[in-house]
Amino acid sequence: MADFATRESQQWGCRRLEFGVPSGRGFVILPAKPAREKDRPWIWYAPTFFEQPYALPKELHAWYMKQWLSAGIAIGGVDVGEAWGNPAGRAGFTEYHAAVVARFALDPKACMLGQSRGGLFVYNWAVEHPGSVRCVGGIYPVCNLRIAAAQEKVCAAYGLPTKQLLAAGAEHNPLERLAPLAKAGVPILHVHGDADKVVPLEDHTGELARRYRELGGKIDVLILPGKGHEEVAEYFQCQPFLEFFLRQCGVLPLRG
Numbered sequence: 394m395a396d397f398a399t400r401e402s403q404q405w406g407c408r409r410l411e412f413g414v415p416s417g418r419g420f421v422i423l424p425a426k427p428a429r430e431k432d433r434p435w436i437w438y439a440p441t442f443f444e445q446p447y448a449l450p451k452e453l454h455a456w457y458m459k460q461w462l463s464a465g466i467a468i469g470g471v472d473v474g475e476a477w478g479n480p481a482g483r484a485g486f487t488e489y490h491a492a493v494v495a496r497f498a499l500d501p502k503a504c505m506l507g508q509s510r511g512g513l514f515v516y517n518w519a520v521e522h523p524g525s526v527r528c529v530g531g532i533y534p535v536c537n538l539r540i541a542a543a544q545e546k547v548c549a550a551y552g553l554p555t556k557q558l559l560a561a562g563a564e565h566n567p568l569e570r571l572a573p574l575a576k577a578g579v580p581i582l583h584v585h586g587d588a589d590k591v592v593p594l595e596d597h598t599g600e601l602a603r604r605y606r607e608l609g610g611k612i613d614v615l616i617l618p619g620k621g622h623e624e625v626a627e628y629f630q631c632q633p634f635l636e637f638f639l640r641q642c643g644v645l646p647l648r649g
Contacts, residue, residue, distance in 0.1 A: 405459050411443070414492055416485030418443055419471040421493055422458070428465030432500040434642035435493075436461055439511035441470030449508075456630045457638075464644045469493055469503075477550040478513030478565070486518040490525060502527040504641050509592065509622070510543070512536045516567035523577035528641040531583040532628050533592050538566040540596040568601055575610030582613045582637045584628055586620030613637075 400411040404422050411420045420441065427433040442449045450458065450470065458468055471489035476482025493499050504527045507515030512534025519526045538547065539559055551558050551565065562569045574581075585598040598614055605612045615634065617627050639645040 405455060405462055407462050412492070414471060414485060414488040416481065416488055417471045417473040419489045419492065420469060421497055421499075422462060422468040423497065424462045424465045424467060426465055427467065428642065428644050431498065432502075433467060433498050434465070434644070435467035435469055435499045435503060436638055436642070437490075437503040437505045437515075438468060438470045439505070439507050439514040440509075441472045443472050453624055453629055456626075457635055460635060461638060461642075464639055464642070466504075466638070466642050466644065467497065467499060469499070473514075475546065475550055476514060477510060477547045478515075478517035478567070479550045479552075482514060482550075483518045483521060486514070487522070490522075500527065501525055504528050504530070504638055506530045506532075506638070507534045508532040510535045512597070513538070513547075513567065517565065517570070519579070520567065520570040520573050523573040523579060526574070526577070526579050528579060528637070529574070529581045530634060530637055531581070531585075531598065532634075533585050533589055533598075533622055534583060535592050535597060536567045536601045537597045538562065539568075540593070568604055571601070571605050571610065572608055575605055575608035578611070580611045580613075580641065581605060582615070582634065584615040584617065584631055584634050586617040586622070586628075588619050588621045591622035 402409045407422050407424055409422045438450050440449055471485055473482040473485035494501050502525055505515045505519055512531050516536055548555055548558055583598045585594045587594050602612050602614050620627055640647050
């Protein structure tokens with residue numbers, strides 16, 4: 394069970410609650426007025442970390458977060474450590490999801506946002522719980538375990554040597570697990586730079602988009618010319634990305 398008596402503070406002008414779940418530590422930021430009272434819309438950000446100086450989300454995300462909160466959308470996330478989408482991290486995500494839906498009346502279908510290695514966190518949970526996902530958005534997300542810049546860290550997180558981890562791709566590699574999301578009709582939007590050397594566009598977003606479309610899924614990709622794996626406004630003040638979540642959360646009408 395989650396412990397909701399942990400800590401309360403303010404972030405981006407709204408009430409932030411932090412609490413424990415069996416496999417990690419979660420938070421929610423609640424808007425002053427939710428966009429709707431039943432199944433309140435929310436955006437689930439990953440990766441979440443609490444410890445400074447690596448805490449995420451952070452002020453870098455304020456342009457998005459403040460506007461989503463003003464629109465009545467809650468923000469949440471859970472710190473399961475450097476899980477890189479491993480089974481233990483997925484279990485922590487499941488515990489967190491059950492806790493916040495029950496306690497805060499959040500929409501059982503989360504709008505998920507994965508940044509960089511957060512892509513592995515988001516996708517490996519989403520493909521196992523497609524009925525609990527309204528949409529997926531990614532900012533230069535890692536979504537291909539076969540081509541990961543931090544392969545040693547990934548293998549450590551999974552407790553498997555590289556050869557064994559890659560052999561189990563159907564269990565752990567998002568690119569090989571997309572069918573349930575496509576079948577559920579989950580829309581996806583990625584924003585990714587074509588000069589990204591850390592998470593190469595074609596190896597990650599490009600390959601995921603190709604496979605998702607082959608499965609009948611809907612995905613859009615915003616390619617940023619000349620942009621790499623960096624913290625710049627083009628990624629973190631992107632109007633189409635902002636509006637994608639506003640639409641999926643029901644604040645703006647969906648496009649035909």
